[in-house]
Amino acid sequence: MTVLNYLRTKINKTGTKEGCGSGDCGACTVVLGELVDGQLEYRSVNSCLTFVSALHGKQLITVEDLQNKDKSLHPVQQAVVDFHGSQCGYCTPGFIMSMFALGKNKPNADKEDVMESLAGNLCRCTGYRPIVDAALSLSTEKPLLDQFAELERRTIEKLESIQDKEASLRYGHLTAFSPKSTDELAKLFKAHPTAKLVAGGTDLALEVTQFHREIETLISVNLVEDMKICEETEDSLVIGANLPISDAYSLLKKHYPDFGELLHRFASLQVRNQGTIGGNVANASPIGDTPPLLIALDAQIKLRCGDESRTMPIEDYFISYKVTAQQESEFIEQIIIPKPTQDTFKAYKLSKRLDDDISAVCGAFDIQIDNGVVTQARIAFGGMAATPKRANGCEAALVGQAWNDETIQKAMAELYNDFEPLSDFRASQEYRSLTAANMLRRYYIETQNKNNQIETRVTSYV
Numbered sequence: 001m002t003v004l005n006y007l008r009t010k011i012n013k014t015g016t017k018e019g020c021g022s023g024d025c026g027a028c029t030v031v032l033g034e035l036v037d038g039q040l041e042y043r044s045v046n047s048c049l050t051f052v053s054a055l056h057g058k059q060l061i062t063v064e065d066l067q068n069k070d071k072s073l074h075p076v077q078q079a080v081v082d083f084h085g086s087q088c089g090y091c092t093p094g095f096i097m098s099m100f101a102l103g104k105n106k107p108n109a110d111k112e113d114v115m116e117s118l119a120g121n122l123c124r125c126t127g128y129r130p131i132v133d134a135a136l137s138l139s140t141e142k143p144l145l146d147q148f149a150e151l152e153r154r155t156i157e158k159l160e161s162i163q164d165k166e167a168s169l170r171y172g173h174l175t176a177f178s179p180k181s182t183d184e185l186a187k188l189f190k191a192h193p194t195a196k197l198v199a200g201g202t203d204l205a206l207e208v209t210q211f212h213r214e215i216e217t218l219i220s221v222n223l224v225e226d227m228k229i230c231e232e233t234e235d236s237l238v239i240g241a242n243l244p245i246s247d248a249y250s251l252l253k254k255h256y257p258d259f260g261e262l263l264h265r266f267a268s269l270q271v272r273n274q275g276t277i278g279g280n281v282a283n284a285s286p287i288g289d290t291p292p293l294l295i296a297l298d299a300q301i302k303l304r305c306g307d308e309s310r311t312m313p314i315e316d317y318f319i320s321y322k323v324t325a326q327q328e329s330e331f332i333e334q335i336i337i338p339k340p341t342q343d344t345f346k347a348y349k350l351s352k353r354l355d356d357d358i359s360a361v362c363g364a365f366d367i368q369i370d371n372g373v374v375t376q377a378r379i380a381f382g383g384m385a386a387t388p389k390r391a392n393g394c395e396a397a398l399v400g401q402a403w404n405d406e407t408i409q410k411a412m413a414e415l416y417n418d419f420e421p422l423s424d425f426r427a428s429q430e431y432r433s434l435t436a437a438n439m440l441r442r443y444y445i446e447t448q449n450k451n452n453q454i455e456t457r458v459t460s461y462v
Contacts, residue, residue: 001051001052002047002048002049002050002051002052002205002208002209003030003047003048003050003051003052003054003055003060004016004018004021004028004047004048004050006052007030007047007062013062013064015062015063015064015093016028016029016030016047016062016063016093016094017090017091017093017094018048019090019091019094019122020048021048021209021210022048022049022206022209022210023046023048023049023120023202023205023267023268023270023271024120024122024268024356025091025094025121025122026046026091026094026095026098026120026121026122026268026270027090027091027093027094027121027122028046028047028048028094029044029045029046029047029093029094029095029097029098029120029121029270030044030045030047030050030060030061030062030097031043031044031045031060031061031097031100031101031104032045032055032058032059032060032061033058033059033061033148033155033159034057034058034059034159035057035156035159035160035163038156039156040059040152040155040156040159041105042061042100042101042104042105043101043244043246043273043274044097044098044100044101044102044117044120044269044270044273045270045273045274046120046202046270046271046274048205048209049200049201049202049205049206049209049271049274050201050205050274051176051198051201051205051218051220052169053167053169053176053178053218053220053222054198054201054220054222054274056162056165056167056178056222056223057159057162057163057167057223058159059155059158059159061097061100061148062097063093063096063097066096066100066146068146068147069147074096074100074146075103075138075144075146076096076099076100076103076138076144077096079099079134079135079137079138080092080095080096080099080131080134082134082137083130083131083133083134083137084126084130085126085130085131085133085134086126087125087126088124088125088126091121091122091123091124091126094121095118095121095123095131098117098118098120098121098269098270099117099118099134099135099138101117102114102117102135103138103144104143104144104148107138107139107140107141107142107143107144108139108140108141109135109136109138109139110139111132111136114132114135114136115132116264116269117135117269118131118132118135119268119269119355119356120267120268120269120270120271120355120356121268167180167223173216174214174215174216174217174218175216175217175218176217176218176219176220177192177195177217177218177219177220178219178220178222178223179219179221179223179224180223180224180225181224181225181226182224182226182227182304182333184224185219185221185224185227185331186304186305186306186307186329186331187306188219189219189305189329189330189331190305190306190329192217192219193328193329194217195217195218195219196215196217196218196219197219197221197282197331198218198219198220198221198222199220199221199222199241199242199274199275199276199278199279200244200271200273200274200275200276200279201220201274202267202271202274202275202279203275203279203283203285221241221242221331222242224242226240227240227241227242227243227278227333227334228240228242228243228244228247229243229334230243230247230248230251232251232339235338235339236336236337236338236339237251237252237255237336237337237338237339238334238335238336238337239251239252239277239278239334239335239336239337240278240333240334241276241277241278241279241281241282241331241332241333241334241335242276242278243276243277243278244272244273244274244275244276245263245266245271245272245273245275245276245277245280246269246272246273248263248277249263249264249272252337255339255340256293256297256340256345258293258345258346258347259293259297259345259347261347262289262290262293262347262349262362263289263290265349265351265354265355266289266290267356268355268356277290277335278332278335281294281301281314281317281332281335282324282326282331282332284317284318284321284322284323284324284387285322286321286382286383286384286385286386286387286388287358287359287360287362287382287383287426288382288388289349289359289362289382291314291318291380291382291388292347292362292363292364292380292381292382292388293347293362293364293380294314294335294337295314295315295364295378295380295388295389295390296345296347296364296365296366296378296379296380296390297337297338297345297364297366297378298313298338298366298378299313299314299335299336299337299338300312300313300314300335300336301314301317301332301334301335301336302332302333302334302335302336303326303327303330303331303332303333304330304331304332304333305327305328305329305330305331306329309333311336312325314335315380315390318387318388318389319387320386320387321386321387342368344366344367344368344369344447345364345365345366346364346365346366346443346446346447347362347363347364347365348362348363348439348442348443349361349362350362350427350435350439351426352426358426359382359383360383360426360427360431360432360435361381361382361383361384361421361427361432361435361436361439362381362382362383363379363380363381363382363436363439363440364379364380364381365377365378365379365439365440365443366378366379367379367398367443367447369403369447372402372403372404373400373401373402373403374398374399374400374401374402374403374407375399375400376399377394377395377398377399378390378395379391379394379395379440381419381436383421383426383427383432384418384419384421384432384433384436385419385420385421389418389419391414391415391418391419392418393414393415393417393418394411394412394414394415394418394440396414397410397411397413397414398411403444405444408440408441408444411440412437412438412440412441413437415433415436415437415440416433416437419432419433419436421433421436
């Protein structure tokens with residue numbers, strides 16, 4: 001059962017609305033408070049994509065909870081009233097909850113912070129200017145003072161008191177397990193090889209909400225803390241498969257700015273707060289955003305089955321459409337990304353809108369040049385084949401050749417032979433082929449002119 005259905009049908013909290021049921025509109029946004037290193041952190045999430053089993057050890061906050069003790073409106077609610085940020089009001093509870101989380105996490109939010117926090121909330125009648133103005137009016141140097149701030153210590157104590165309690169749930173023939181360590185997870189998955197593994201659930205939940213399927217046995221990795229690592233070694237970045245995408249952002253952006261920029265555009269903040277890079281890889285979607293980048297960076301994945309582990313190049317993980325090299329009872333434990341030796345990596349995502357959208361084509365390029373000659377090339381695309389895939393012919397046309405316009409023209413031509421993309425509602429085959437080739441040309445232009453400002457002009461909200 002999703003948290004949305006639990007709220008609306010079991011405890012009659014109907015302030016949280018159902019819009020799309022697929023995590024695209026934000027009408028169902030709620031906020032989860034959880035302990036991180038002994039401190040309370042707040043995350044906006046889509047309740048339509050969150051299973052009830054994911055709530056263990058967390059504080060669930062809905063729009064009904066915001067009203068002050070004297071029955072007056074919460075400061076966030078009052079701001080929306082004052083700035084006329086609601087017309088039909090259907091989307092308003094979701095906007096309120098996203099703004100509440102923003103006020104808790106970034107009380108001095110600027111316009112860019114506001115745009116990011118509201119990118120996963122869609123409004124069809126009010127218009128975004130008054131909503132954005134309401135959010136900006138709350139910006140202050142001091143933390144948002146409300147009943148949640150007053151009760152924070154008590155909330156932390158309550159959450160600490162339930163951390164070690166049994167987290168598994170059973171209802172009739174349905175079971176949801178919530179192991180707390182990688183060893184426990186490995187043992188459970190061996191005992192239940194047909195179980196569905198879920199991290200954030202931002203994709204798996206669609207089987208329930210859109211296809212009305214029943215999941216008999218669910219194993220949530222939500223509480224497996226040793227799979228949430230985000231470490232920097234001497235030569236690698238190690239990302240736990242259970243680490244939410246929003247938590248991986250800073251480390252990846254530090255070493256690979258374009259990877260950070262892509263994560264900034266990955267779905268919405270609500271999805272990034274739950275979805276994981278491990279889940280994005282395991283889903284094996286041909287249009288998943290992170291796999292092309294990881295392939296171009298020659299990343300490795302560590303797989304675990306029982307007590308055994310193995311590491312493999314991520315490009316070998318994808319076999320065919322939705323088929324991977326993962327074996328029975330095996331799961332992704334870590335993603336290992338080499339640190340850059342040169343500033344040569346770039347990635348481009350092409351979609352119909354800037355935020356909260358799926359790629360039509362996603363291209364990743366890591367081309368090294370020595371004395372004007374290409375010495376190494378790793379190029380990968382999503383949206384161009386049944387799996388995320390390297391452009392082998394294009395790479396071969398580059399390596400050993402002079403880094404000039406003639407070489408680029410030949411390599412662009414080879415891309416048409418490397419892929420035979422499908423036509424669908426996102427893009428035609430011809431459009432995908434042409435734009436993939438143009439991404440290579442753009443890479444060439446930008447490496448020739450380090451001060452290129454195309455991206456800044458396109459994405460500026462000023």
